[in-house]
Amino acid sequence: MKKIVALTLATSVAAGLFLSGCAMNETSSTSGSTGSNTSSGQREVNVCSWGEYIDTDLITQFEEETGIKVNYNTAPSNEELYSQLQTGGVNYDVIVPSDYMIARLIEEDWLQKLDYSKIPNYEKIGEQYKNLSFDPNNEYSVPYTWGTLGIIYNTTMVDEPITSWGAMFSDDYAGNVLLIDNSRDAFAMALYYLGYDVNTTDEAQIREAYELVADAKARGVYAGQGMDEIFQIMEGGNLAIATYYAGDFLTMYEANPDLAFVIPEEGSNWFVDSMCILKDAKNVDEAHEWINFIASTESNLKNMDFIWYASPNTEALEQYPAYYEETYGEPLDMDLYEIMAAPDSVLENCSMYENLPADTLALYNDLWIELGT
Structure with missing residues (x-):
């Protein structure tokens, strides 16, 4: 197998002592910002996604390439994310909800329409992940994984x-x-x-x-x-x-x-998690830059290799077996690949x-x- 991912979880677990509804965690060095710039004048973007759901090297790469600081947060579930938004006190720009929650957020006017001219990598997203029931006109979301x-x-x-x-x-x-x-x-x-x-x-x-x-x-x-x-x-x-x-x-x-x-x-x-921008986001341009960066074929290959979730980027999904073999010097186990990217024969028995x-x-x-x- 490719590697052992280092997990940032508690060091001991006893049967019957499992957490339920853990609080939001932040993995960046800056928190609590509400404007387009940090106190030092640096551009930033506030992202909330799920735990163990990104190759953190991509955060570093984005910061180095753009000069935009990423404040990366996690929530444990769609329902907890929704609760945080309702309660207030969070300042996310980009969130990564699942399909059904995106539909709810659109209906309740939490999201803003995206400027797809600022997301040219959207064209790399496969047609099967577009025009889905949660965003039928492709106005509010860019698929992240499925x-x-x-x-x-x-x-x-x-x-x-x-x-x-x-x-x-x-x-x-x-x-x-x-x-x-x-x-x-x-x-x-x-x-x-x-x-x-x-x-x-x-x-x-x-x-x-x-x-x-x-x-x-x-x-x-x-x-x-x-x-x-x-x-x-x-x-x-x-x-x-x-x-x-x-x-x-x-x-x-x-x-x-x-x-x-x-x-x-x-x-x-079967689900599609997608990147969306909140209606009250303070860093809208930076949010679009982040989404476009993550939607690229290079980012999707790196991310897929790290988190093992299937990419909606058609190029990345097709290239991944060869990418894996070139990276690790051995063929990808295709049984594992079909767990990650379930074939149509499996998806036919699944529903969104x-x-x-x-x-x-x-x-x-x-x-x-x-x-x-």
Whole structure:
């Protein structure tokens, strides 16, 4: 494998002591800026993305090439990012939400339309990642990565290969399962298992999915809940089963080759995370420069190589196997490549989350609170 990624997580994890809803982290040396320049007059851009989701050398390269300082922050989930925006007190310019959250932010007027003349690398984005339901006219977003949701499991800790979402609700591994710490993914795995549309607005179906998760929690199936904590948990063999994303699985697999990944037979979510500029951004020109830089083929190759998430840049996605072999002197394992960039035969059994009506979102929120997160 290519390398072991150094993770900036806690140094010890005990079963049952997993964080839920960790606070925003900032990895730059400057925080709290609200204008177009730092106190020294330097241009800057404030970016919020997800943990373990960028090759940080790209930040350094961008700063050196442009003179723009990057204040890079992370949030643990789409829902936590939304909560931060609602609460206020954050000064992001660029955010990287997932598809369904982008639709919600557009609907609620959080985002500004992009000036695509300042993002010439947008033309390198594949047509299959444009005109999607969350931004049908390509006005607000530039795709950053795409991937799938599945089950990660430790082959030394389970009796046979997992094929179904049922493993997330079974007593077979009670106390040895991690529940993903966001409502959309947690209830989605139950909806898929029950055979319902993952974007259903039927209250009875959503409540049935909630009951499936809540009953498993009450029976002690879940040792805890977590998001970014999953890296150390699964790499260290602390739990047997978890729900998470294909790209992050590949990072974990580098550290622990006993791990396996499966998209369950009932189907799963495929997602597109995209770069957007907030309507009240203070550093709009710098934000466009950042987005254009990240959308380039060179940046996508470097980023894909580091974070293992598939690129929406067609050139980068096609060039990556050759890039890998040239970089590491050995062929890319194509089985791993197809986990990162799932083929059409897999994606045909997957679906994208859609933005749900306000009353359905309120139901999700109420049930998530009731679950005791």
